[in-house]
Amino acid sequence: MARNRKSNKVKELKESVKVRLDRKTVVTLRDEEMFSFWKEKYPEATIIS
Numbered sequence: 001m002a003r004n005r006k007s008n009k010v011k012e013l014k015e016s017v018k019v020r021l022d023r024k025t026v027v028t029l030r031d032e033e034m035f036s037f038w039k040e041k042y043p044e045a046t047i048i049s
Contacts, residue, residue: 032047
């Protein structure tokens, strides 16, 4: 059984945004547009990076 070779392509990643939803919970978002979604559910949410 032959194995597929892994490609050497490098994927460019966007800078992610970390958001603190509450005292314990931190989530990472792909872009700041999703922050409004979380802000509705967690009014105390803040962007930390």
